[in-house]
Amino acid sequence: MESPEDFKKLFSEEKVKKIFDKVFDNQSILTLHSLAKKGFFETVEFVVSTGKEAHVFRAVDVSENFRAVKIYKIETSTFRNLAKYLEGDRRFKDVKHSKKDIVFAWAKKEFRNLSLCREAKASAPMPTAVKNNVLVMEFIGENGIACRTLKEHGEHDTKTLEDYYRQTVEFIARILYLKELVHADLSEYNILVKGKKLVFIDIGQGVLTTHPSAEEFFKRDVKNITEYFTRQGLEKSFEDAIKDIKEAGKMLKKRQNN
Ligand SMILES: Nc1ncnc2c1ncn2[C@@H]1O[C@H](COP(=O)(O)OP(=O)(O)OP(=O)(O)O)[C@@H](O)[C@H]1O
Ligand SMILES: [Mg+2]
Structure with missing residues (x-):
């Protein structure tokens, strides 16, 4: 594979080829090319999801492991919202405010937040690489098919x-008690169901508790979750959930100290 043009040939599905030029700006092609050259994946196979802010593809590496490749759109229309989550996060205080810089920081933030989840043994995809606007992570699927969201079930x-x-x-x-991290976009749309196990995804907007809006985001997460379970017939109040989270936190701290 010598050039981005060669890289384009690696896309195996017609549908992917068709949307290739719409989705991939030159910068993204170069980034994908560089990640592929380093061995993080070999072929991008097909689209798993196309959204407002990002496209997710299934890829495969030389050892035939599936990977999820998330490509954040640089021309994303909602990039101004992204700034709100970056400002106030001490990890990203030096980020310049061009669209490109914000989106790159965003991808890096998701990578770091996923790493924090893994360190805390919280269920989330294992991140493998990030460069510019491209994030490579564990593919959450069964027999090669991406798991459905809790919403879709x-x-x-x-x-x-x-x-x-x-x-x-x-x-x-x-994530809260072991890593001081708040997901900040938690809902049934960002939870995948793998067998009987939930896997929490899409944590690019996650903030540390030192962020000035961390509490507001935390409360919103808890509210979304309790509303979801209540709608499903498992009645949970906001206060119930706060109590249960605190209790779980205490247990974790206790185990950590023993
Ligand atoms: N690691 C993964 N393994 C398998 N499928 C994934 C993975 N990550 C994301 N997906 C699929 O891609 C979809 C979108 O991913 P995600 O929620 O991370 O992006 P998003 O930021 O919400 O994108 P948008 O809001 O633009 O739709 C998910 O609902 C899921 O179907
Ligand atoms: Mg999402």
Whole structure:
């Protein structure tokens, strides 16, 4: 593979080829090329999701491991919102405010936040690489098919719902009490269901608790989650969840100190 043109040939699906020029600006092509050259993946196979801010593809590496490649759009229309989450995060205080810089910082932020999740043993995709606006991570799928979101799943029985609620509380508590991190966009849209296990994704907007709006974002996360479970028939108040998160946090701290 010598040039970005060669790289383009590696895309195996017609649909991907068709949208190639729409989706990939030259910068993204060069970035993908550089990541592929370093061995983070070999072929980008097909589109998993196309959204407002990012496109997610399934890729495969030489050892036939699947990877999720998330490409943040540089010309994203909502980039001004991104700035709100970056300002006030001491990790990104030197970021310049051009669209490109903000999007690059955003991708890096998701990579770091995913790394923090892994360190806290909170269920999230393992990040493998980030460069400019491209993030490579573990592909959350079954038999090569991306797992559905909690939103896309139908009804769940009470026992399953109780377990999902417990896993959600555990996730929030692990990142909060072990890493001082708040997801800040937690909802049934950003949770994948792998078998009976929940995997929490899309954490680019996650902030540290030192961020001036961290508490507001935390409360919004808890509200989204309790509303979801209540709608599903597992009645949980905001106060219930706060209590459960605190309790889970105490247990984690206790285990950490022993
Ligand atoms: N690691 C992954 N493994 C498998 N599928 C993934 C992975 N990450 C993301 N996806 C798929 O891509 C979709 C969008 O991902 P994500 O939520 O991270 O992006 P987003 O920022 O919400 O994008 P947008 O808001 O622009 O749609 C997810 O709902 C899921 O279907
Ligand atoms: Mg999302």
